Amino acid sequence: xxxxxxxxxxxxxxxxxxxxxxxxxxxxxxxxxxxxxxxxxxxxxxxxxxxxxxxxxxxxxxxxxxxxxxxxxxxxxxxxxxxxxxxxxxxxxxxxxxxxxxxxxxxxxxxxxxxxxxxxxxxxxxxxxxxxxxxxxxxxxxxxxxxxxxxxxxxxxxxxxxxxxxxxxxxxxxxxxxxxxxxxxxxxxxxxxxxxxxxxxxxxxxxxxxxxxxxxxxxxxxxxxxxxxxxxxxxxxxxxxxxxxxxxxxxxxxxxxxxxxxxxxxxxxxxxxxx
Ligand code: FES
Numbered sequence: 258x259x260x261x262x263x264x265x266x267x268x269x270x271x272x273x274x275x276x277x278x279x280x281x282x283x284x285x286x287x288x289x290x291x292x293x294x295x296x297x298x299x300x301x302x303x304x305x306x307x308x309x310x311x312x313x314x315x316x317x318x319x320x321x322x323x324x325x326x327x328x329x330x331x332x333x334x335x336x337x338x339x340x341x342x343x344x345x346x347x348x349x350x351x352x353x354x355x356x357x358x359x360x361x362x363x364x365x366x367x368x369x370x371x372x373x374x375x376x377x378x379x380x381x382x383x384x385x386x387x388x389x390x391x392x393x394x395x396x397x398x399x400x401x402x403x404x405x406x407x408x409x410x411x412x413x414x415x416x417x418x419x420x421x422x423x424x425x426x427x428x429x430x431x432x433x434x435x436x437x438x439x440x441x442x443x444x445x446x447x448x449x450x451x452x453x454x455x456x457x458x459x460x461x462x463x464x465x466x467x468x469x470x471x472x473x474x475x476x477x478x479x480x481x482x483x484x485x486x487x488x489x490x491x492x493x494x495x496x497x498x499x500x501x502x503x504x505x506x507x508x509x510x511x512x513x514x515x516x517x518x519x520x521x522x523x524x525x526x527x528x529x530x531x532x
Pocket of ligand 1 (some may be wrong): 299473474475476477478479481482483484485494495496497
């Protein structure tokens with residue numbers, strides 16, 4: 258069993274758990290993920306690792322309540338335990354000294370971007386963070402991101418905090434300020450339409466861009482095919498080939514179509530759980 262050491266509700270329906278999982282913490286690297294299961298009959302929930310502490314043997318996860326399983330997960334508190342906590346899974350982020358790197362985080366994507374930005378800064382990069390949420394109430398981990406980045410720019414869709422605009426507006430400003438040749442790489446994590454918008458923008462400027470794909474997963478070991486995505490015309494499994502891929506080669510339309518396949522079942526399951 259894996260014990261929850263602390264629980265913080267960051268914004269309504271968004272929670273941070275610190276889990277006691279020393280074997281995962283010992284081996285994990287930025288960009289990897291875990292799959293958890295609350296109990297024997299629970300659905301497998303894949304979550305990108307938001308932070309880790311090797312000495313304390315802990316893993317931090319951040320999740321949003323969207324369906325039955327994540328709502329059920331949110332009912333757990335510090336001191337409770339979960340049955341499975343498998344990881345680290347997937348390939349770690351490629352960390353090197355590239356020069357200037359832009360880490361773009363949208364909504365709950367702020368959590369998985371954080372350890373990548375920190376690792377890139379530790380590797381000697383200038384890390385410019387851009388984080389955006391729909392509104393002020395949904396902003397979280399701004400202080401952590403400030404520490405992890407050399408410079409942080411924040412935006413909200415509705416302008417209720419710092420300034421109004423999308424992360425792509427901030428990214429375009431930055432490209433214009435710095436010049437495309439002075440940005441070595443962009444890493445974008447967030448909702449699929451956001452990652453697609455970032456990819457479309459940077460493709461125009463020829464800036465290498467990496468996205469982390471949160472496809473639906475079952476086994477997380479490349480066996481079931483559930484997480485398949487098309488990248489550069491080839492079938493890839495996000496759980497073992499990813500979760501990070503070249504954003505300019507990802508078929509986002511197909512990914513969004515596949516993401517909607519289980520919508521009806523998910524809705525029914527949620528209704529049954531909440532009624
Ligand atoms: Fe089954 Fe990736 S989750 S192949």
